[in-house]
Amino acid sequence: MATFKDKDPYGYDGLTGWKSYRLLRPGRGMYHDIRRRLPYYKSDLLDALTYRTAASIVRMYFVNLLPALVFSLDMYRRTDEQFGVNEALFASALAAMVFSILGAQPLTIVGITGLISLFNYTIYDIIKIYDPALYPPFLGWVGIWAAIFHWLFAICNISDYMRYVTDFSSQSFGMYVGIIYIIKGVEELVAEFTSFNSTQGFLSCVIAILYFGTIYSLENIGRSTLFNTWFRSILADYAYPIGTIFWVGFAHIPGLLKITNISFLPISPAFQPTVPRNWLVQFWTLPVKWVFVALPIGFLVMLLFYYDHNVSSITAQAKQFPVKKPGGFHWDFFLLGVTTFISTIFFIPFPNGLVPQAPVHTDSLTVRETRLKRFSSDDVEQVEKDVVATSVVEQRVSHFVMGLAITGTMTRPLLTVLSTMPRSIFAGVFFVVGWGSVESNPILLRLVWLVREPRFIQPSDPLLTIQRSKIGLYLFWQAFGVLSCVAISQTIAAIGFPVLIIALILLRWLLFG
Numbered sequence: 001m002a003t004f005k006d007k008d009p010y011g012y013d014g015l016t017g018w019k020s021y022r023l024l025r026p027g028r029g030m031y032h033d034i035r036r037r038l039p040y041y042k043s044d045l046l047d048a049l050t051y052r053t054a055a056s057i058v059r060m061y062f063v064n065l066l067p068a069l070v071f072s073l074d075m076y077r078r079t080d081e082q083f084g085v086n087e088a089l090f091a092s093a094l095a096a097m098v099f100s101i102l103g104a105q106p107l108t109i110v111g112i113t114g115l116i117s118l119f120n121y122t123i124y125d126i127i128k129i130y131d132p133a134l135y136p137p138f139l140g141w142v143g144i145w146a147a148i149f150h151w152l153f154a155i156c157n158i159s160d161y162m163r164y165v166t167d168f169s170s171q172s173f174g175m176y177v178g179i180i181y182i183i184k185g186v187e188e189l190v191a192e193f194t195s196f197n198s199t200q201g202f203l204s205c206v207i208a209i210l211y212f213g214t215i216y217s218l219e220n221i222g223r224s225t226l227f228n229t230w231f232r233s234i235l236a237d238y239a240y241p242i243g244t245i246f247w248v249g250f251a252h253i254p255g256l257l258k259i260t261n262i263s264f265l266p267i268s269p270a271f272q273p274t275v276p277r278n279w280l281v282q283f284w285t286l287p288v289k290w291v292f293v294a295l296p297i298g299f300l301v302m303l304l305f306y307y308d309h310n311v312s313s314i315t316a317q318a319k320q321f322p323v324k325k326p327g328g329f330h331w332d333f334f335l336l337g338v339t340t341f342i343s344t345i346f347f348i349p350f351p352n353g354l355v356p357q358a359p360v361h362t363d364s365l366t367v368r369e370t371r372l373k374r375f376s377s378d379d380v381e382q383v384e385k386d387v388v389a390t391s392v393v394e395q396r397v398s399h400f401v402m403g404l405a406i407t408g409t410m411t412r413p414l415l416t417v418l419s420t421m422p423r424s425i426f427a428g429v430f431f432v433v434g435w436g437s438v439e440s441n442p443i444l445l446r447l448v449w450l451v452r453e454p455r456f457i458q459p460s461d462p463l464l465t466i467q468r469s470k471i472g473l474y475l476f477w478q479a480f481g482v483l484s485c486v487a488i489s490q491t492i493a494a495i496g497f498p499v500l501i502i503a504l505i506l507l508r509w510l511l512f513g
Contacts, residue, residue: 033328104328145298150337312353
């Protein structure tokens with residue numbers, strides 16, 4: 001079967017007249033997305049029969065579940081308990097099931113992000129000035145408008161314009177997300193001090209920092225030369241369950257640790273909303289003037305998802321992964337509108353592509369081969385390790401089973417298990433995910449390169465072909481964009497940050513052509 005890298009009939013280059021205008025050919029992108037991916041559907045199921053799929057399910061369950069619980073805790077505290085654990089689990093399970101079955105790129109993990117959490121409680125901060133009771137139906141209309149804009153953008157082939165997104169904006173966005181996650185982790189620990197006492201706060205800091213160190217160390221052992229290959233692989237694949245089980249147990253050790261009485265994750269009855277209400281939100285009760293107030297905010301949500309989800313899809317099939325099956329940006333964005341609309345009806349957070357988790361899913365499914373290069377230096381034979389990605393297990397099963405597992409987590413026995421988790425664990429999760437985005441970000445790597453002593457820079461380094469002043473100028477504007485987004489996110493104007501994200505695309509073309 002030919003791969004998607006072969007000649008693709010979809011495109012606008014060389015077309016003239018009305019056919020060259022995307023808006024005049026509605027649905028063309030979605031049609032080609034489905035046409036390209038549908039022949040692979042059977043193999044998407046059969047290719048899952050491998051160990052890598054099983055390891056990916058376990059890893060992604062924890063990688064998706066823990067941040068979702070973190071964001072639910074953030075929204076629980078900032079929206080007067082309007083959102084909780086069950087809403088977060090419902091949204092994550094819904095997105096996983098829909099995109100694993102119907103998505104053109106099932107490798108893209110879809111769930112709750114820190115940015116939509118920020119959106120939700122910022123909207124609540126604005127609405128409660130007038131009447132907190134307006135919040136559920138108002139957020140419902142925000143979602144309805146956002147879904148409509150999703151469908152219009154998908155039908156009009158607007159996802160094609162993601163071609164103008166360069167490393168300048170995508171790296172800035174990745175750094176911004178990482179910094180926001182770290183800030184959220186700090187906020188969780190600060191809340192432990194302000195809501196309880198200093199003893200509980202300090203113990204929470206210890207657990208959070210050591211949890212971060214545990215996960216970080218285990219994942220790095222997987223990339224090291226310690227132990228045997230199979231043992232390193234197990235430690236890396238199951239870093240989250242190992243670290244989570246150990247530190248949850250640590251918080252329950254009898255004696256001084258137990259009597260410290262740190263806070264734990266609040267839960268709701270199985271399959272029930274956090275506050276006493278029906279799942280269906282009565283959005284039709286919202287006064288007409290508020291319906292139209294929700295329109296521009298819905299557009300901002302769509303703008304955020306347009307960038308966030310498409311970048312997630314791009315990173316899930318990035319160059320370092322030998323992906324062979326096609327994706328589909330137009331169809332997946334239309335599908336995201338569907339999940340946004342369903343989330344609106346049930347008053348749960350709007351799910352979208354997870355930038356930090358999307359490449360982790362593909363990475364967990366990547367088959368690697370360790371090759372040893374032997375060479376002589378000063379008459380001494382040396383060995384150099386080279387790990388090569390040979391293939392990716394491209395399938396739908398891991399995403400689907402993860403969704404089933406998250407649905408099962410809403411049952412009473414598993415909710416009871418979740419209630420034993422100290423809140424400080426989730427601060428550690430923020431640090432793990434946030435630092436993962438920051439540490440590998442080219443902005444940080446180039447900054448380190450600039451301050452490195454020149455004699456320790458390899459002569460073959462491609463950055464040496466560029467003037468240091470130009471690299472510094474490039475990094476300055478990237479840092480300016482990142483810090484601007486971080487700054488506005490700490491104010492009530494945070495719902496406007498998607499405009500700044502899109503502005504980064506324009507800034508790059510204005511400054512550097």
